[in-house]
Amino acid sequence: MRKIWLIIQREYTTRVKNKRFLLVTFLMPLLIIGLIFGSAYLTSTGTEHRKIAVVDPNGFIKNSLKNTSQIDFEFPQNIDTSNYSSKGYTDILILPKFDSAKKTDYILRSKKSMGLMMQNSIGDKINNAIEDQMLQDAGIRQNVLDSIHKASQYAELKAYEDKGNASKESSAGLAMGIGYASGFLIYITLFIYGTMVMRGVMEEKTNRIAEVIISSVKPFELMLGKIIGIGAVGLTQFLLWIILITTLTSIGMGLLPADLQNQVTTLQQTNGQMGGAAGMAQASESAMRIYNMQHTISTANWPLIMGCFIFYFLGGYLFYSALFAAVGSVVNEDPQDAQSLMFPITMPIIFSYLITNMVTQNPNTPLAFWASIIPFSSPMVMMARIAYGVPSAVSYWELALSMIILIAGFLFTTWLSGKIYRTGILMYGKKVNWKTMMKWAFTKQF
Amino acid sequence: MDTLLSLQHLKKYYATQKAVDDISFDIEKGSIFGLLGPNGAGKTTLLRMITGIFYPDEGQIMLEGKPFNPAEDISKIGYMPEERGMYKKMKIGEQALYLAQLKGLSKADATEKIIYWFKKLEMESWWNKKVEDLSKGMSQKLQFVITVLHEPKLIILDEPFSGLDPLNANLIKDEIYGLAKKGSTIIFSTHRMEQVEEICDHIVLVNLGKKILDGTVADIKQQFKENIFSIETNQIDNIIDNGIFSIVRKEDNKVYVKINEGYDSNQVLTHLISNNHPIVAYNELLPSLNEIFIKLVESTHASARAFQNI
Numbered sequence: 001m002r003k004i005w006l007i008i009q010r011e012y013t014t015r016v017k018n019k020r021f022l023l024v025t026f027l028m029p030l031l032i033i034g035l036i037f038g039s040a041y042l043t044s045t046g047t048e049h050r051k052i053a054v055v056d057p058n059g060f061i062k063n064s065l066k067n068t069s070q071i072d073f074e075f076p077q078n079i080d081t082s083n084y085s086s087k088g089y090t091d092i093l094i095l096p097k098f099d100s101a102k103k104t105d106y107i108l109r110s111k112k113s114m115g116l117m118m119q120n121s122i123g124d125k126i127n128n129a130i131e132d133q134m135l136q137d138a139g140i141r142q143n144v145l146d147s148i149h150k151a152s153q154y155a156e157l158k159a160y161e162d163k164g165n166a167s168k169e170s171s172a173g174l175a176m177g178i179g180y181a182s183g184f185l186i187y188i189t190l191f192i193y194g195t196m197v198m199r200g201v202m203e204e205k206t207n208r209i210a211e212v213i214i215s216s217v218k219p220f221e222l223m224l225g226k227i228i229g230i231g232a233v234g235l236t237q238f239l240l241w242i243i244l245i246t247t248l249t250s251i252g253m254g255l256l257p258a259d260l261q262n263q264v265t266t267l268q269q270t271n272g273q274m275g276g277a278a279g280m281a282q283a284s285e286s287a288m289r290i291y292n293m294q295h296t297i298s299t300a301n302w303p304l305i306m307g308c309f310i311f312y313f314l315g316g317y318l319f320y321s322a323l324f325a326a327v328g329s330v331v332n333e334d335p336q337d338a339q340s341l342m343f344p345i346t347m348p349i350i351f352s353y354l355i356t357n358m359v360t361q362n363p364n365t366p367l368a369f370w371a372s373i374i375p376f377s378s379p380m381v382m383m384a385r386i387a388y389g390v391p392s393a394v395s396y397w398e399l400a401l402s403m404i405i406l407i408a409g410f411l412f413t414t415w416l417s418g419k420i421y422r423t424g425i426l427m428y429g430k431k432v433n434w435k436t437m438m439k440w441a442f443t444k445q446f
Numbered sequence: 447m448d449t450l451l452s453l454q455h456l457k458k459y460y461a462t463q464k465a466v467d468d469i470s471f472d473i474e475k476g477s478i479f480g481l482l483g484p485n486g487a488g489k490t491t492l493l494r495m496i497t498g499i500f501y502p503d504e505g506q507i508m509l510e511g512k513p514f515n516p517a518e519d520i521s522k523i524g525y526m527p528e529e530r531g532m533y534k535k536m537k538i539g540e541q542a543l544y545l546a547q548l549k550g551l552s553k554a555d556a557t558e559k560i561i562y563w564f565k566k567l568e569m570e571s572w573w574n575k576k577v578e579d580l581s582k583g584m585s586q587k588l589q590f591v592i593t594v595l596h597e598p599k600l601i602i603l604d605e606p607f608s609g610l611d612p613l614n615a616n617l618i619k620d621e622i623y624g625l626a627k628k629g630s631t632i633i634f635s636t637h638r639m640e641q642v643e644e645i646c647d648h649i650v651l652v653n654l655g656k657k658i659l660d661g662t663v664a665d666i667k668q669q670f671k672e673n674i675f676s677i678e679t680n681q682i683d684n685i686i687d688n689g690i691f692s693i694v695r696k697e698d699n700k701v702y703v704k705i706n707e708g709y710d711s712n713q714v715l716t717h718l719i720s721n722n723h724p725i726v727a728y729n730e731l732l733p734s735l736n737e738i739f740i741k742l743v744e745s746t747h748a749s750a751r752a753f754q755n756i
Contacts, residue, residue, distance in 0.1 A: 208530060212545065216520060216545070
């Protein structure tokens with residue numbers, strides 16, 4: 001055991017101390033967080049500020065065109081399409097005389113074209129104003145209209161899962177996101193760490209240190225030490241990512257404009273109600289978005305998802321990396337051999353990823369069930385299903401079965417690869433295919 | 447003398463050949479033992495069984511009188527394989543430390559011994575260098591240090607001098623003598639016969655997976671001598687064939703003669719003196735191990751080993 005521990009330590013420290021590991025570990029979350037917050041910051045502060053001159057022969061629209069942080073509406077006299085920019089306006093909005101009988105075009109002219117979101121919001125404002133005007137024309141008083149608005153605003157569909165007597169809010173979109181993200185992460189890491197194991201074994205074989213070490217430790221110990229050491233590197237990387245992402249997220253939240261932060265906090269305190277519709281109107285769109293995001297994220301069962309993620313990452317890694325180690329042990333210097341021998345290992349990984357993509361949308365098909373039980377695909381597919389909730393989408397026995405089969409699976413692949421490895425690692429100059437490897441595994445050698 | 451290692455009827459068959467086919471021999475404690483054989487004779491397989499990398503199909507290995515148990519006895523053995531390997535990117539000090547710890551030394555113990563050996567072989571400045579910075583000979587020296595670091599009772603060296611310059615080869619040779627004197631037993635596998643003659647007490651020659659020769663260097667030379675003597679004289683033309691000896695060849699001022707059946711070397715000398723030949727020197731010419739090696743290996747028709755069915 002002491003020797004395996006030494007091997008694990010070496011494999012771990014040489015990789016963790018490597019500059020490339022540090023670079024990837026620290027730059028990746030910075031990059032991701034930077035992208036998320038960068039774009040959020042840009043949209044919320046709005047670098048684009050517009051001053052729109054409105055020509056309104058009707059008069060009633062003026063009340064509905066309220067200024068926002070990005071748009072100032074003004075209603076100057078003597079303005080037309082020829083002189084608006086010289087008078088300091090970025091756009092001119094020309095409203096025709098309203099005629100309820102037909103759809104009319106409202107014209108917006110600008111020197112610089114306007115984004116779709118802003119166009120839509122202006123269109124909505126005008127339509128709302130027209131709707132109100134028509135209702136008032138039909139005899140509905142302003143105060144009635146206000147109360148109708150108050151009651152009808154912001155209907156939101158909320159799905160709940162039934163759990164006996166209690167029920168819990170659920171979000172299919174979030175489940176899909178988590179399922180997809182964790183499936184993808186496992187897919188990528190299986191490749192990265194699997195090939196890392198393979199290259200490590202190849203290195204030991206080609207520079208002939210394997211024989212020196214194998215005269216001190218059993219080949220199986222060397223293989224296992226390498227697999228565990230590199231697995232620990234993977235776990236470290238995940239752990240660092242989680243820590244970095246959470247700290248960077250809170251730093252990023254701190255960098256948001258103060259009023260936005262206040263709004264988000266108020267929304268949190270009032271559980272999203274903020275004194276009803278009036279409050280809603282006060283909270284800006286970005287604050288709402290951030291609040292909703294936080295709220296949705298909090299509905300997921302994170303401890304379970306994280307726990308399962310670690311389990312399935314490790315299980316999948318152990319399952320496949322043993323096979324990668326077996327391939328590494330039979331390759332002689334020629335990387336081309338490695339490519340063709342890797343093929344039977346990479347195919348199931350790629351298939352599992354494709355299945356995962358389907359399962360993220362439909363977690364309860366027979367395909368999803370079987371793919372989440374079979375150890376070749378269960379690490380990715382089961383994660384996609386778990387995101388939809390345990391036990392609502394995946395029952396406890398399914399989860400237990402899948403985990404037990406995965407453990408049995410990696411014990412089997414490790415045993416199998418151990419047999420191939422001990423023969424392969426000292427065999428030089430012989431080209432080997434999977435048939436010979438299986439022969440080594442299933443007949444007595446040495 | 448005590449026997450350190452005893453191989454008893456070892457057999458190891460691969461799918462296509464009998465790599466080791468019923469080999470037995472004993473190695474005495476503190477001796478320098480030469481394991482010889484042409485390429486592919488089964489030396490490496492034999493060594494891998496002794497180091498516990500392979501298990502024999504049949505037969506037994508006894509270490510210090512007890513059956514060899516790889517898990518425990520591995521720390522008593524130091525093995526330097528012919529194909530030398532190191533982690534290229536790892537610092538030399540760390541690497542030596544790692545490999546010594548794998549042999550069962552504690553970290554403090556290993557550090558102390560590495561420093562001792564590095565000082566002894568003038569390698570102190572290497573600690574923070576990487577193996578990829580070393581020349582072939584330098585990494586060989588490092589490999590030697592790593593092999594003997596944990597003071598194994600049995601040191602197995604496969605071609606230890608290949609790639610070393612004469613200076614470093616002598617340095618290592620002296621260390622080998624020193625280790626043997628301190629009680630370590632050394633198995634020395636090579637096909638460089640002049641080194642074997644110089645260093646080894648006892649040799650075994652294997653070919654085609656079988657032992658074909660076993661004994662001390664002196665005994666073997668006696669065993670294979672052909673009763674050839676060299677006579678140094680300044681009148682080589684006067685010596686001619688007669689009933690006692692026949693001339694093999696003449697060279698400069700030496701005549702090589704083979705003593706005929708039924709006569710001995712004194713009779714040759716008496717004959718020469720009685721015929722008034724001025725003799726400067728008279729020696730028996732023993733065959734070199736190289737000659738014996740070539741003769742034996744050629745007689746078994748296997749400089750290149752063919753695959754055989756078993």
